[in-house]
Amino acid sequence: MDNLRLRKERICSVPVEEFVRRIKDFHGAFAPGVMLGGYMVDLAYQHLPPGDILFDALSETRSCLPDAIQLLTPCTIGNGWLRVLDLGKFALSLYDKHRGDGVRVLIDPAKLGLFPEIKTWFFKLKPKQGQDLDVLLEEIHAAASQICGTMPVKLKPEFLTPRHRAGFRICPVCRKSYPAADGDRCRPCGGEAPYL
Numbered sequence: 001m002d003n004l005r006l007r008k009e010r011i012c013s014v015p016v017e018e019f020v021r022r023i024k025d026f027h028g029a030f031a032p033g034v035m036l037g038g039y040m041v042d043l044a045y046q047h048l049p050p051g052d053i054l055f056d057a058l059s060e061t062r063s064c065l066p067d068a069i070q071l072l073t074p075c076t077i078g079n080g081w082l083r084v085l086d087l088g089k090f091a092l093s094l095y096d097k098h099r100g101d102g103v104r105v106l107i108d109p110a111k112l113g114l115f116p117e118i119k120t121w122f123f124k125l126k127p128k129q130g131q132d133l134d135v136l137l138e139e140i141h142a143a144a145s146q147i148c149g150t151m152p153v154k155l156k157p158e159f160l161t162p163r164h165r166a167g168f169r170i171c172p173v174c175r176k177s178y179p180a181a182d183g184d185r186c187r188p189c190g191g192e193a194p195y196l
């Protein structure tokens with residue numbers, strides 16, 4: 001396939017084979033979505049506004065992309081620099097954490113015609129067992145960021161506002177600490193506990 005000549009050797013300066021190994025370690029198993037996400041993060045890096053900016057990341061899905069972002073950027077859920085919005089979009093953005101301007105990367109369905117296995121996987125046209133993972137991967141490496149589109153974005157101010165806490169207090173029901181801003185009792189005691 002002609003596209004193979006365009007194959008990248010590194011994703012965000014990480015050799016592709018090393019990235020594959022990291023995916024297995026971190027994600028628990030190899031996942032095509034994290035691999036493709038890696039190429040998307042790489043593309044986003046190339047389109048960041050010039051200069052030494054501090055950037056945050058946003059994933060528009062809970063699947064796969066957050067792990068690609070955490071493997072390749074300093075942004076993690078735990079340090080607060082990665083935000084996950086469950087919008088069901090296989091898209092991510094990197095943006096200046098103070099000014100909010102950055103780049104959004106997403107899959108362009110119009111570009112999937114040349115890559116039938118990716119198209120089948122992306123639209124879940126076959127059950128997982130019916131897909132040939134090797135062919136899918138070959139296509140992902142060949143396609144790299146060719147199937148992605150980029151667009152400049154500017155985050156709404158409410159997404160840039162630091163989430164500062166108004167202190168903690170002791171819940172009158174469970175006697176454990178909770179953020180005072182949550183009201184007169186902690187959220188679990190208010191009915192939001194996930195446990196039976």
Ligand code: ZN
Pocket residue numbers: 171172173174175176185186187188189
């Ligand atoms: Zn409580």
